[in-house]
Amino acid sequence: MKKLKIISALLVATLTFGIGTQVSGQDLSGKQIIEKVYNRATGEDQTSDLAMTLENKSGDQRVRKIKQFTKDLGDVEKRIMFFVSPADVKNTSFMSWSYDSDKSDDQWIYLPALKKTKRISSDSKSDYFMGSDFTYDDLGDRKLEDDTHKLLREETLDGKDCYVVESVSKDEDYMYSKIQVWVDKSNFIGIKKEFYDEDEDLLKILSIKDIKQASGVWIITNSEMKNVQKNHKTTISLNNVQINSGISAAKFSERMMMRGL
Numbered sequence: 001m002k003k004l005k006i007i008s009a010l011l012v013a014t015l016t017f018g019i020g021t022q023v024s025g026q027d028l029s030g031k032q033i034i035e036k037v038y039n040r041a042t043g044e045d046q047t048s049d050l051a052m053t054l055e056n057k058s059g060d061q062r063v064r065k066i067k068q069f070t071k072d073l074g075d076v077e078k079r080i081m082f083f084v085s086p087a088d089v090k091n092t093s094f095m096s097w098s099y100d101s102d103k104s105d106d107q108w109i110y111l112p113a114l115k116k117t118k119r120i121s122s123d124s125k126s127d128y129f130m131g132s133d134f135t136y137d138d139l140g141d142r143k144l145e146d147d148t149h150k151l152l153r154e155e156t157l158d159g160k161d162c163y164v165v166e167s168v169s170k171d172e173d174y175m176y177s178k179i180q181v182w183v184d185k186s187n188f189i190g191i192k193k194e195f196y197d198e199d200e201d202l203l204k205i206l207s208i209k210d211i212k213q214a215s216g217v218w219i220i221t222n223s224e225m226k227n228v229q230k231n232h233k234t235t236i237s238l239n240n241v242q243i244n245s246g247i248s249a250a251k252f253s254e255r256m257m258m259r260g261l
Contacts, residue, residue: 030149030165034181036188038144043217045071045247049240050081054131057231064089064130067261071247075100077141078252082261089130093257098141105140110257117254126175133204133225133234137175146170152180157192161185176203189218202228215243 028036050066065084070077076099083092091112098105107120125137147167154163162182169176177200182192193206209222219241226233250256 028151028163030151030163030167031144033151033163033165033183033188034147034149034167035144037181037183037190040188041217042070042072042077043215043243045069045244046217047240047242047245047247048219048238051237051239052130052132053235053237054133055233055235062086062131069247069251071249071252073249078249080252080256083130084261091260092130093260094129094139095252095254095257096139097252102143102145107136107140108254108257110254115258117257133227133232135175138225142167147179154185155182157182160191162191187218189220197229204228212241214241217243 046069048068050068052064052066054062054064064086067082067084068079069081070079076097078095078097080095081093083089091110093110094108095110096105096107104122107125108117109120110117120136125140126135128135129139147169150166150168152164152166154161156162162184165181165183167179167181175198177196177198179196180194181190183190189208189211191208194202195204195206197203204225204227207224207226208220209224211218211220213219219238221238221241222235224233224235
């Protein structure tokens with residue numbers, strides 16, 4: 001599949017990228033660079049434990065524990081997340097299906113207090129997910145052709161030689177006026193991403209803090225999304241990552257969302 005994960009995303013928030021080869025920026029356009037970022041190895045499936053830490057401008061923190069499962073079925077990648085703690089979000093679940101086509105992502109959230117699964121509409125994609133600094137749109141997969149991509153420059157960031165690419169949505173009503181990403185030349189990992197609001201002011205910065213390799217797949221094990229306008233940030237750390245463990249496709253359904261772990 002051709003996809004770019006924001007979380008670390010997804011976020012989600014977990015972000016995983018395949019290994020590329022170093023080439024000169026003179027040989028690649030902005031679109032080709034982003035396409036290499038999209039075309040990464042992720043394995044057939046993945047299981048991980050997530051800790052999502054929300055921190056406000058006063059430094060107060062809330063930590064949420066999540067169990068996440070993903071599976072690549074070729075024409076669609078499916079992800080399901082179960083909130084384990086604290087008590088106020090326990091048994092909440094989120095599911096996303098991302099398609100290797102022009103079809104928009106399908107997303108659902110299950111709220112145990114209502115005992116009801118809600119489909120996330122296109123009008124709600126700009127809403128923030130569970131009080132974090134990630135929107136529902138951030139948790140989905142951008143399609144390569146949704147944006148125009150321009151190579152702005154090449155520069156060094158944290159000792160890494162990077163391409164800096166600007167992506168602008170072809171949809172004039174998109175929530176971000178532009179997104180800029182710093183792509184490590186050596187492996188085509190996006191190590192920093194800036195999101196600009198509709199007035200072209202800097203809104204959020206996604207920073208990759210740590211990556212590890214498992215079963216030939218790069219796993220971003222620590223990332224931070226900071227809303228610079230609200231001085232609020234969300235940190236996501238991954239542990240107990242398992243690749244290709246044979247997760248059943250039946251796990252990714254509304255019934256399983258309601259059933260839980």
